[in-house]
Amino acid sequence: MLQVVDISKKTEDITEQLFESSTNHGFLFVKGHGIPQSHIENLFKVSAEYFALDQSVKDKYPIENNIGYTSFNQEQLDARKTKDYKEAYNFGPINSTTGEIPIENHPEFFQKYNDLITKTNFYLFEVAKQLFVHLLKTLKIDKDKIPEIAKCLTGDTHTILRFLRYPQMRSLKEAENDDIRAGAHTDYGLLTILFQQEGQQGLQLNLNKEDDQDWLPIAFQPSDDISKEGAPLVVNFGDLLQFWTNGTIKSTIHRVVIPETRLKDRYSIVFFVHPQDKTSLEGWESKYIPKDEENKPQVNAYEHLLMRLNETYS
Numbered sequence: 126m127l128q129v130v131d132i133s134k135k136t137e138d139i140t141e142q143l144f145e146s147s148t149n150h151g152f153l154f155v156k157g158h159g160i161p162q163s164h165i166e167n168l169f170k171v172s173a174e175y176f177a178l179d180q181s182v183k184d185k186y187p188i189e190n191n192i193g194y195t196s197f198n199q200e201q202l203d204a205r206k207t208k209d210y211k212e213a214y215n216f217g218p219i220n221s222t223t224g225e226i227p228i229e230n231h232p233e234f235f236q237k238y239n240d241l242i243t244k245t246n247f248y249l250f251e252v253a254k255q256l257f258v259h260l261l262k263t264l265k266i267d268k269d270k271i272p273e274i275a276k277c278l279t280g281d282t283h284t285i286l287r288f289l290r291y292p293q294m295r296s297l298k299e300a301e302n303d304d305i306r307a308g309a310h311t312d313y314g315l316l317t318i319l320f321q322q323e324g325q326q327g328l329q330l331n332l333n334k335e336d337d338q339d340w341l342p343i344a345f346q347p348s349d350d351i352s353k354e355g356a357p358l359v360v361n362f363g364d365l366l367q368f369w370t371n372g373t374i375k376s377t378i379h380r381v382v383i384p385e386t387r388l389k390d391r392y393s394i395v396f397f398v399h400p401q402d403k404t405s406l407e408g409w410e411s412k413y414i415p416k417d418e419e420n421k422p423q424v425n426a427y428e429h430l431l432m433r434l435n436e437t438y439s
């Protein structure tokens with residue numbers, strides 16, 4: 126079972142949970158995020174309306190520089206498998222202070238939802254920043270260095286908000302056994318925040334790298350008090366946190382599978398948090414972090430993102 130961590134608490138009160146979840150599962154649930162249930166419902170409504178548009182309308186904004194629409198069987202997150210049976214829309218670039226995007230560069234359909242999209246980005250950036258600082262304190266990074274490191278989440282970043290749709294199969298026979306919604310992969314950035322909906326499971330994580338049959342399903346975690354905030358967010362740590370901590374924090378392999386009852390859609394909304402482009406991948410100093418790994422790529426954060434995107438779309 127994953128930890129449910131309340132980020133509105135003081136770091137001292139959640140240190141153990143954060144250390145456990147970041148170094149073991151690399152996944153956790155985050156509550157205390159303050160995002161109202163009505164906001165999350167509106168977001169899923171807009172996503173469903175968008176994906177219901179005519180294919181020709183969606184095809185007008187094909188993905189470029191990681192922004193725009195991705196169609197079925199275009200991405201391949203796991204090179205050993207088939208391409209992913211999903212469609213997606215990526216919003217960006219996102220202003221890391223206000224959450225704004227240049228809405229005029231996005232499809233006509235989204236123009237009237239600018240406030241909703243901006244607010245979502247703002248909320249999620251706040252969650253990411255709070256969690257990042259809790260994590261730096263948990264790792265006992267030198268107090269003076271924390272503001273300097275946390276600065277990588279300000280200014281221009283390649284953070285992306287993504288709507289995803291994995292359609293139901295029209296018949297139980299339609300999917301082949303090895304068909305996959307999202308192939309096994311790690312995330313490329315700093316951390317990832319995910320909204321999922323009750324009854325639309327399928328996300329699984331692989332705790333034991335030696336055994337690719339060993340998958341732990343991530344259940345839907347309901348809100349403690351729906352009048353206060355929506356369900357806890359699923360958060361996982363990406364490659365960059367694994368690099369900076371020389372493997373102490375795990376960038377865990379995960380995937381999305383087709384459920385046994387194939388006649389079910391899954392919609393998810395994901396926020397991929399990236400630091401400023403030039404951020405180095407060098408290890409931080411802490412008693413919990415071993416000395417630099419030798420086989421680390423000699424690139425900056427953006428070069429690492431480009432490498433991973435090239436693999437996904439090749």
Ligand SMILES: O=C(O)CCC(=O)C(=O)O
Nearest residue numbers: 289307312328381393395
């Ligand atoms: O849709 C999901 O639940 C997760 C998708 C995912 O892992 C990804 O797009 O990186």
Ligand SMILES: [Fe+2]
Nearest residue numbers: 310311312379
């Ligand atoms: Fe992922």
